[in-house]
Amino acid sequence: xxVGVALLIGLHPISPARTLDDYEHKAKDTAQSxxxxxxxxxxxxxxxxxxxxxxxxVSVMLSESDTAVTKAQGVFDSVQPPxxxxxxxxxxxxxxxxxxxxxxxxxxxxxxxxxxxxxxxxARPLEHLATRLQRxxxxxxxxxxxAA
Amino acid sequence: MKKVFGVTLxxxxxxxxxxxxxxxxxxxxxxxxxxxSLAWAVVLGVVGIIVFAxxxxxxxxxxxxxVFDLVRERLGARAGLVNLGASFFITVLTLIAEVAGxxxxxxxxxxxxxxxxxxxxxxxxWLVIWRVKFTTLETxxxxxxxxxxxxxxxxxxxxxxxxxxxxxxxxxxxxxxEGRPTYFYFAIALFGAAMTPYEVFxxxxxxxxxxxxxxxxxxxKANVYLGFPLGGLLSLSLMAGAAVVFxxxxxxxxxxxxxxLPTSLALGKVGxxxxxxxxxxxxxxxxxxxxxxxxYTMSQYFGWQWGKLVRPREAARFHLVVVSSIVVAIVxxxxxxxxxKVTEYSIVLSAAALPLTYFPILVVANDxxxxxxxxxxxxxxxxxxxxxxxxxxxxxxxxPLMIATKAGS
Numbered sequence: 170x171x172v173g174v175a176l177l178i179g180l181h182p183i184s185p186a187r188t189l190d191d192y193e194h195k196a197k198d199t200a201q202s203x204x205x206x207x208x209x210x211x212x213x214x215x216x217x218x219x220x221x222x223x224x225x226x227v228s229v230m231l232s233e234s235d236t237a238v239t240k241a242q243g244v245f246d247s248v249q250p251p252x253x254x255x256x257x258x259x260x261x262x263x264x265x266x267x268x269x270x271x272x273x274x275x276x277x278x279x280x281x282x283x284x285x286x287x288x289x290x291x292a293r294p295l296e297h298l299a300t301r302l303q304r305x306x307x308x309x310x311x312x313x314x315x316a317a
Numbered sequence: 318m319k320k321v322f323g324v325t326l327x328x329x330x331x332x333x334x335x336x337x338x339x340x341x342x343x344x345x346x347x348x349x350x351x352x353x354s355l356a357w358a359v360v361l362g363v364v365g366i367i368v369f370a371x372x373x374x375x376x377x378x379x380x381x382x383x384v385f386d387l388v389r390e391r392l393g394a395r396a397g398l399v400n401l402g403a404s405f406f407i408t409v410l411t412l413i414a415e416v417a418g419x420x421x422x423x424x425x426x427x428x429x430x431x432x433x434x435x436x437x438x439x440x441x442x443w444l445v446i447w448r449v450k451f452t453t454l455e456t457x458x459x460x461x462x463x464x465x466x467x468x469x470x471x472x473x474x475x476x477x478x479x480x481x482x483x484x485x486x487x488x489x490x491x492x493x494x495e496g497r498p499t500y501f502y503f504a505i506a507l508f509g510a511a512m513t514p515y516e517v518f519x520x521x522x523x524x525x526x527x528x529x530x531x532x533x534x535x536x537x538k539a540n541v542y543l544g545f546p547l548g549g550l551l552s553l554s555l556m557a558g559a560a561v562v563f564x565x566x567x568x569x570x571x572x573x574x575x576x577x578l579p580t581s582l583a584l585g586k587v588g589x590x591x592x593x594x595x596x597x598x599x600x601x602x603x604x605x606x607x608x609x610x611x612x613y614t615m616s617q618y619f620g621w622q623w624g625k626l627v628r629p630r631e632a633a634r635f636h637l638v639v640v641s642s643i644v645v646a647i648v649x650x651x652x653x654x655x656x657x658k659v660t661e662y663s664i665v666l667s668a669a670a671l672p673l674t675y676f677p678i679l680v681v682a683n684d685x686x687x688x689x690x691x692x693x694x695x696x697x698x699x700x701x702x703x704x705x706x707x708x709x710x711x712x713x714x715x716x717p718l719m720i721a722t723k724a725g726s
């Protein structure tokens with residue numbers, strides 16, 4: 170029974186968002202997870218460019234960050250928005266997630282090409298993106314401002 | 318010199334027990350999420366494992382009997398079988414994670430997918446168990462694991478605000494925005510990780526393998542009082558590294574690569590090289606411990622001949638269990654199941670089975686018929702009784718908390 174419970178929890182079934190509140194909560198969690206991946210990618214870029222880490226290590230870390238962003242984005246995309254307000258949240262976060270995905274993927278590609286010296290410069294736009302994600306986490310319901 | 322190397326059993330046990338793949342990630346993940354406010358759970362676990370590992374080593378030295386031998390005798394065949402089922406399942410789960418953990422460590426230096434390394438690592442684990450002497454493997458992996466001390470150096474080099482770290486550690490509280498159940502779920506994970514049953518299976522069986530007697534009781538104490546606190550200190554340094562680097566940025570730790578990042582930031586490539594060597598030693602050491610523990614528990618319960626000192630032909634069933642466990646670890650590992658999640662589940666589930674492992678040790682350590690003058694004193698009994706109550710509460714709370722918090726997510 171214990172193993173069954175653990176397996177059920179471990180499979181992390183995606184529960185539907187039945188209310189706006191629930192949807193906001195899921196959006197916030199997704200933003201938090203992507204923010205974590207972005208900050209990890211920025212740190213990886215820093216140690217890569219400054220010569221504080223081996224190329225394969227930096228490459229692995231950026232690949233994992235890239236995979237984590239893609240996964241978080243995929244999970245959030247699969248959640249049905251319950252109403253029009255939720256549609257707006259989905260659009261706003263969707264733009265941020267796309268930018269995060271592009272930015273981290275670019276870093277991964279650069280690291281795989283062995284151009285570690287370029288990483289820190291390429292990671293600069295992620296700082297601004299991290300700030301916007303942080304703002305989204307603080308107030309996911311703030312929509313229609315064109316902030317995205 | 319022999320005495321110095323004799324302490325390596327404790328160091329290897331502590332490295333594998335405290336600083337295996339799950340602990341590497343769990344301690345860093347907790348530090349990143351809660352800062353140092355869960356350091357108390359590590360300290361509580363370290364004291365608990367010291368108390369019970371010392372007892373298990375003393376019982377093994379005096380009676381030449383390992384833990385699972387006593388489990389069957391004291392719990393009876395049926396309850397012992399339930400305990401065997403739970404312990405064996407949890408140990409195999411941990412073995413799966415450790416084999417994958419070694420492969421992940423190799424991935425960090427090669428950028429080759431870890432799944433390709435898993436069969437090779439499994440084969441290497443079997444080969445070492447089959448060919449290498451017990452004392453050699455404990456010395457080599459115990460000493461290699463000392464490379465993890467670099468994480469302590471890294472903390473110093475990061476120039477943290479020591480008073481803030483100490484304040485968080487000494488005034489634990491649930492951070493704003495975090496639920497109390499999740500906080501205690503992580504506390505149980507850290508506590509369960511420190512007191513994982515396979516540590517005492519391995520430690521007591523190792524003492525029997527090394528033919529410890531009453532004259533080795535000092536060595537037993539040296540192993541326990543040096544090895545386990547060292548493991549605990551390394552756990553705390555991993556937590557502190559994550560608290561300093563990740564916590565302010567809101568970064569969660571989900572990958573082994575992130576665990577090495579504070580050291581890389583502080584000490585550059587040299588530090589990174591040390592920490593990755595430490596990862597390999599700890600996870601490989603833990604893979605050896607868990608694979609052997611699978612054989613030990615099964616053989617000791619059924620009364621089969623067991624151990625590395627016995628010729629394989631005479632302990633065929635012991636070796637068959639070890640090899641089968643390694644094969645299961647390889648087969649499950651190459652399915653790309655998340656090794657970090659596997660270990661997290663194994664340490665939390667092991668928390669639910671802790672009283673069944675530690676109760677028989679406490680009973681036998683108080684039995685003058687077995688132990689003679691070496692029975693527990695009143696202070697040790699008081700501490701052990703407190704821990705038995707705590708272990709029972711933890712065991713009862715584990716599954717409800719797991720459900721309530723969706724495994725801490």
